[in-house]
Amino acid sequence: MAIKKYDIINVEQPDLSFWEKIYLPAIGKGLWLTLCHWFSRKRTLQYPEQRREDLPVARGGLRNSNYRGLHRLNKDEQDRVACVACFMCQTACPADCITIVAGPAPWPDREKYPVTFEIDELRCIYCGMCEQACPVDAIELTPIYNHIGLTRAEMIYDKDKLLEVYDQTKDLKPRRSPDIVGYTCDRRREALDYWNKIEQKTSKI
Numbered sequence: 415m416a417i418k419k420y421d422i423i424n425v426e427q428p429d430l431s432f433w434e435k436i437y438l439p440a441i442g443k444g445l446w447l448t449l450c451h452w453f454s455r456k457r458t459l460q461y462p463e464q465r466r467e468d469l470p471v472a473r474g475g476l477r478n479s480n481y482r483g484l485h486r487l488n489k490d491e492q493d494r495v496a497c498v499a500c501f502m503c504q505t506a507c508p509a510d511c512i513t514i515v516a517g518p519a520p521w522p523d524r525e526k527y528p529v530t531f532e533i534d535e536l537r538c539i540y541c542g543m544c545e546q547a548c549p550v551d552a553i554e555l556t557p558i559y560n561h562i563g564l565t566r567a568e569m570i571y572d573k574d575k576l577l578e579v580y581d582q583t584k585d586l587k588p589r590r591s592p593d594i595v596g597y598t599c600d601r602r603r604e605a606l607d608y609w610n611k612i613e614q615k616t617s618k619i
């Protein structure tokens with residue numbers, strides 16, 4: 415498709431002043447900045463002897479509550495997987511690395527649960543959109559950043575592994591909304607009624 419005339423922007427080269435032409439002030443500014451960094455507090459760490467998790471947040475330490483590392487699948491207070499297999503995380507994922515197979519839930523407080531739930535940690539870009547999309551706070555990213563595997567298959571985390579990560583990290587980062595335990599027909603109906611009301615209101619405006 416040809417570029418339209420109004421999409422073309424002609425950029426004029428700006429006229430440089432005398433001081434800009436000799437570059438000395440710019441070089442001086444650059445050197446001053448280098449000097450400031452020279453004497454400021456160093457952020458470089460000698461990993462693995464020094465680690466961000468050992469530092470206070472104000473000094474570049476790792477904040478557990480919002481660090482986007484390895485995923486986990488949360489459990490509710492009855493030790494069941496909190497996920498209700500709504501596919502929101504899979505739909506939101508820009509890297510297409512979540513695979514869920516849903517089945518009828520064996521519990522009365524929800525309709526579905528994930529029969530299988532897999533995340534390919536090698537494809538993941540750790541953007542956190544799955545966490546944002548989840549309506550029941552069942553998937554969360556943890557402060558674990560040094561997860562490794564010797565094969566590609568090892569880096570595909572299935573439901574059991576993701577639930578294990580929850581057990582390992584629940585004290586480090588408590589589940590955001592432990593009170594959300596399911597997503598029943600009633601709750602879905604309530605949510606639909608709510609959105610219908612909003613739609614009716616906005617259509618009148």
Ligand code: SF4
Pocket residue numbers: 506507508509510511512533537538539540541542543544545
């Ligand atoms: S963090 Fe981003 S890329 Fe990774 S699984 Fe979640 S949505 Fe997908």
Ligand code: SF4
Pocket residue numbers: 496497498499500501502503504514547548549550551552553
């Ligand atoms: S968005 Fe949450 S509840 Fe829905 S499938 Fe993903 S983890 Fe499960």
